Amino acid sequence: MAPAVLHALVREGRAPRLLDVRTPGEFRTVHIPGSYNVPLATLREHRAELLSHLDEEVVLVCRSGARAAQAEKALAEAGLPNLRVLEGGMNAWEAAGGPANRGAERWDMERQVRLVAGSIVLVTGLVGVFVPGAHLVGTAIGAGLTYAALSNSCAMGVLLSKLPYNRGPRTDIRTVIAELRSTP
Incomplete structure (x- = not known):
């Protein structure tokens, strides 16, 4: 879904x-106001639990669209039909002037x-x-980066995401499901 289309839907309350x-x-x-944080690993692990709470159209968001595409594949394999990926992710959303809630700046x-x-x-x-x-060792890192580009995955990114700096509070799937239930 193009950022401009999503922005129009948000403005119209749809x-x-x-x-x-x-x-x-x-x-x-x-993050986009009203969005739910379900990290990719959590989504993969609990996709069956999420399915019954995602019966309407769902737009998946990440930084650039790559992780959202992986989430789309995981949810589609589990049987969720109404999935879209925000084209260009948060980068494109902000570039298009979409509203965003901001917290402390981090890399x-x-x-x-x-x-x-x-x-x-x-x-x-x-x-x-x-x-x-x-x-x-540097050659091995170069090979890993080449593989990351070709496969659209990044082992180093996965490892870095586990650092306390990147984790923040752990996403509790029960809390997310409760929020999904309570939001019309």
Whole structure:
């Protein structure tokens, strides 16, 4: 779904259910008002429980659209038919001027991955001058980043998402389901 279309639906009071599949830390930084935070891993684990509470149209949101597409696949496989992905994610939503609730600013996952990967390559390149073979660690990181781009997944991002900085309070699926039940 294009950000402009969703924005129009929100303005008209006809907004679909919005499930934001980013980490709680990313969600706390910025999210669309009225959206529910169900991180991708939680959604995959509890998709059967969510199904009975998502009978209307659902729009899945993440930073750029990649994780939302994975969530769409997981929910579709579980039998949920009315799924859409917010094209371009929160990046496109904000660029289109959509309303957003903001919290404390923090680095997004992509920036963290670039910092960690770049630092490892830099350090192992410098250490490689003195320690033969150390540069191969940087080569392995490069191979991992190449695979991440080709597969549209990122093992380093998954690992970084588990850090306390990114986790924030754990999403309790019972609380999300209770909120879904109580919201018309």
